[in-house]
Amino acid sequence: MQPYEGPLLVATALARSYGPHRVLRGIDLTLQAGETLLVAGANGAGKTTLLRILAGLMRPGAGEVRVLGRRLTHADPDARRPIGLVSHQSLLYDDLTLEENLTFAARLHGLRAPRDAARQALADVALADRARSTPRQLSRGLLQRAAIARALIHGPALLLLDEPFTGLDARAAATLRGLLSERASAGRALVIVTHQLAESWDLASRVAVLAGGRLALDEAREGEVGAFVPRYAAASGG
Amino acid sequence: MGNVIRLALTVAGKDLRAEFRSRTALLSALVFAALVLVIFNFARDPTALSAEVLAPSALWITFTFGAIVALNRAFAMEREHAALDGLLLAPLPREALYLGKLLANLAFVAIVEAVALPLFVLFFNVDLGHALAGLIGVIALATIGFVAVGTIFSAMAVRTRFAELLLPVLLLPFMVPPLIGASALTARLLAGRPLSEMYGLIRLLALYDIVFVTLSTLLFPAVVDE
Amino acid sequence: MIPSFAGARSAVRRGRVLVVLGLAGLAAVYLLALEYTPVELHQGPAQKIFYLHVPAAWTALLIFSLMGIVSIVYLWLHDERLDLFAEASAEVGLMFSAIMLTTGPIWAKPIWGTWWQWDPRLTLTLFLFFLYVGYMALRASIHDPLERGRFSAVVAILGMLLVPFIHLSVYLFRTLHPKPVVLKPSAPSLPPEMLRTLLISFVVCLVLYAGLVMMRYGAGAAERLREAGGEGGEVTDAG
Numbered sequence: 019m020q021p022y023e024g025p026l027l028v029a030t031a032l033a034r035s036y037g038p039h040r041v042l043r044g045i046d047l048t049l050q051a052g053e054t055l056l057v058a059g060a061n062g063a064g065k066t067t068l069l070r071i072l073a074g075l076m077r078p079g080a081g082e083v084r085v086l087g088r089r090l091t092h093a094d095p096d097a098r099r100p101i102g103l104v105s106h107q108s109l110l111y112d113d114l115t116l117e118e119n120l121t122f123a124a125r126l127h128g129l130r131a132p133r134d135a136a137r138q139a140l141a142d143v144a145l146a147d148r149a150r151s152t153p154r155q156l157s158r159g160l161l162q163r164a165a166i167a168r169a170l171i172h173g174p175a176l177l178l179l180d181e182p183f184t185g186l187d188a189r190a191a192a193t194l195r196g197l198l199s200e201r202a203s204a205g206r207a208l209v210i211v212t213h214q215l216a217e218s219w220d221l222a223s224r225v226a227v228l229a230g231g232r233l234a235l236d237e238a239r240e241g242e243v244g245a246f247v248p249r250y251a252a253a254s255g256g
Numbered sequence: 257m258g259n260v261i262r263l264a265l266t267v268a269g270k271d272l273r274a275e276f277r278s279r280t281a282l283l284s285a286l287v288f289a290a291l292v293l294v295i296f297n298f299a300r301d302p303t304a305l306s307a308e309v310l311a312p313s314a315l316w317i318t319f320t321f322g323a324i325v326a327l328n329r330a331f332a333m334e335r336e337h338a339a340l341d342g343l344l345l346a347p348l349p350r351e352a353l354y355l356g357k358l359l360a361n362l363a364f365v366a367i368v369e370a371v372a373l374p375l376f377v378l379f380f381n382v383d384l385g386h387a388l389a390g391l392i393g394v395i396a397l398a399t400i401g402f403v404a405v406g407t408i409f410s411a412m413a414v415r416t417r418f419a420e421l422l423l424p425v426l427l428l429p430f431m432v433p434p435l436i437g438a439s440a441l442t443a444r445l446l447a448g449r450p451l452s453e454m455y456g457l458i459r460l461l462a463l464y465d466i467v468f469v470t471l472s473t474l475l476f477p478a479v480v481d482e
Numbered sequence: 483m484i485p486s487f488a489g490a491r492s493a494v495r496r497g498r499v500l501v502v503l504g505l506a507g508l509a510a511v512y513l514l515a516l517e518y519t520p521v522e523l524h525q526g527p528a529q530k531i532f533y534l535h536v537p538a539a540w541t542a543l544l545i546f547s548l549m550g551i552v553s554i555v556y557l558w559l560h561d562e563r564l565d566l567f568a569e570a571s572a573e574v575g576l577m578f579s580a581i582m583l584t585t586g587p588i589w590a591k592p593i594w595g596t597w598w599q600w601d602p603r604l605t606l607t608l609f610l611f612f613l614y615v616g617y618m619a620l621r622a623s624i625h626d627p628l629e630r631g632r633f634s635a636v637v638a639i640l641g642m643l644l645v646p647f648i649h650l651s652v653y654l655f656r657t658l659h660p661k662p663v664v665l666k667p668s669a670p671s672l673p674p675e676m677l678r679t680l681l682i683s684f685v686v687c688l689v690l691y692a693g694l695v696m697m698r699y700g701a702g703a704a705e706r707l708r709e710a711g712g713e714g715g716e717v718t719d720a721g
Contacts (some may be wrong), residue, residue, distance in 0.1 A: 022324040036626065036627075036628075037626070037628075037706075037709065038706075038709050039628045070482070073345060074345070075341060075344055075345060075482060076482040077481065077482060092350070092477060093477075093482040095346075095347040095348060095349050096347050098345060098346070098347050099347050101345065102345075103341065103345055105338060105341065107337045107338035107341070108337045108338075109337055109338055109339050109341055109342035110276055110337050110339065110342075111270070111333065111336070111337075111339055112336055112337070113273075113274040113275075113278045113333075114270070114273065114274055114277065118273065122266070122270045123342065123346070125265065125266045126266065126342075126343070126346035126347075126348055127346055127347065128259075128347070153337065169341070268673070275660060303581070313700070408636065408640075409637075412620065412633045412636070414636075415624070415629070416623035416624060417622075417623065418623060422620065422623060425616050425619055426616040426619075426620060426637065428609070428612055428616070429609040429610075429612045429613050429641070429644060429648070430617070430640070432605070432609055432642070432648055432651065433647040433648055433650070433651050436651040436653075436654075437651065440654065456654050457654055460650055460651065460654060461646070463647075464647055467643060467647075468511060468643075469638060469693050471586055471639070471643060472640070475557075475636045475639060475640070478632045478633075478635065478636055479632065479633065479636060482628075482629075
């Protein structure tokens with residue numbers, strides 16, 4: 019079978035309302051492997067909604083999302099295979115150890131040797147020594163690392179992150195940045211959604227601003243975050 | 257199809273492993289069983305009401321409570337850390353998720369029933385005679401019915417503020433046919449009636465189970481998919 | 483999707499007309515029941531509440547089935563108007579169900595000597611009432627309109643299919659309830675005056691249902707439009 023040649027992610031005319039409130043009014047987005055897109059926006063701008071639609075968790079009111087050429091619908095579970103999500107919740111079970119949590123995730127994805135995959139995933143984020151700990155016993159920074167291990171265990175081509183730096187101290191944030199910059203160069207596409215630009219700025223190859231339900235800006239990331247901030251403010255205000 | 261079963265068992269296995277770690281739900285159900293046992297024995301007039309007349313009622317109250325505890329736990333565990341998103345993100349067909357939760361709930365209730373039944377037989381002096389196998393079958397049929405509906409309702413109720421109250425309110429009418437069927441069959445079994453008198457009720461229970469497991473499986477995506 | 487305010491207002495107006503007609507019809511049924519129909523041999527005059535209880539019961543059941551069918555279509559088409567209709571029907575159905583539940587014991591007391599029996603048919607009326615209550619309780623607990631629509635639809639569909647099972651449990655039990663007189667496989671065994679009055683009463687209930695649902699639908703539509711920030715407009719005007 020020919021490997022898929024087109025863009026990794028194509029979102030077309032995405033729209034979504036909550037009752038009378040129109041959160042997204044028409045979003046178009048194309049992403050190639052190797053890109054890291056930073057979507058900035060104020061609180062309530064619809065960033066989480068956009069991310070959930072891109073992840074296939076939420077059905078858009080209009081438009082469609084294609085990942086590796088395959089349309090995301092609830093009825094097609096396999097279309098979701100190439101997707102990984104890191105939200106500010108860890109998606110882990112408190113009563114299971116990290117190894118058990120990741121083994122479960124591996125089984126859900128149909129990986130052939132789930133326990134080995136779990137151990138490898140933990141080793142990749144330097145958590146091998148905590149394999150027998152439960153999420154309750156971990157600090158926020160370690161928990162975030164475990165969440166990333168979970169998200170990456172099946173080798174997704176598209177990694178989506180929702181406010182990944184929330185609640186992390188400087189050291190944990192630096193570790194996270196290191197992890198993510200490795201992943202980006204591994205032929206993946208990343209989408210980072212945040213209202214705080216500073217921490218994710220250097221990771222991004224592209225930056226967009228979500229305001230008024232649309233992408234007000236979508237351009238290559240250049241220069242320092244400081245220079246961008248006024249343009250961000252202007253785009254958000256409009 | 258085999259994939260759906262494998263994934264359902266994976267989900268069920270995870271649920272049971274997590275429950276055995278914490279044991280809180282299981283223990284509360286078993287403690288309740290002991291409570292019912294004691295209360296029913298001491299709160300009656302022994303000359304007016306023999307213990308074995310009360311046994312079926314006491315038994316079904318215990319089973320029902322065990323079911324509700326199991327049902328509440330099933331999706332409550334998915335709310336912590338938004339674990340449900342992890343399930344919905346995976347290439348997991350929604351039928352597999354529903355069936356996995358159903359299997360876990362049934363296993364949980366089965367444990368409660370397996371512990372409660374012998375205890376009640378013992379303390380309520382019930383003479384089961386040859387009825388044991390039939391009784392187990394009846395209990396199983398009835399339990400599958402309302403746990404099937406309870407599983408999908410608990411997925412809904414857990415998203416509201418009064419989940420523990422809403423679930424019983426929604427589930428109550430759905431417990432009527434299984435409970436009517438189960439109690440009528442239990443009475444007939446214990447009285448040693450011939451099998452031919454029970455076919456109608458058995459068919460009713462079986463039909464109920466088939467219809468509501470199928471329906472709940474089909475409707476489950478409407479509940480979990482945004 | 484939703485009609486405009488003008489559309490909502492007209493729904494309320496037309497509904498009101500039907501309700502007035504229905505209430506007039508109800509008075510007529512009352513007269514018919516008292517004067518025109520014969521007194522039943524075994525049960526005496528108390529039996530006459532049957533002309534209210536049975537049509538109310540049929541209507542409550544019919545409404546619930548309608549809600550179930552509309553809910554199936556809603557899950558398929560995602561048309562908000564279907565959800566609005568189901569919501570309006572549920573409130574009216576709850577009312578008929580309450581009538582059914584209160585007239586049942588009122589009929590029972592003089593005949594059986596007790597307000598309540600756990601006989602299966604009275605039990606069915608009780609649980610139909612619970613189904614309505616559960617539906618409304620669920621709707622009240624969920625704020626996101628899309629989620630509320632989906633969840634209520636699921637409950638309505640499951641509930642609709644539950645009713646025949648509750649009814650089936652009836653026939654596998656001995657019952658005190660008068661054996662079904664009208665819905666028997668053979669011809670109904672009621673004298674013609676009774677049958678006619680019964681059917682007229684049923685039609686009156688349907689007219690009342692239609693009118694009340696239209697009014698409630700119109701009010702609900704206006705509510706949603708107002709939330710969406712449409713032009714302000716009171717629907718309950720004098721016109």
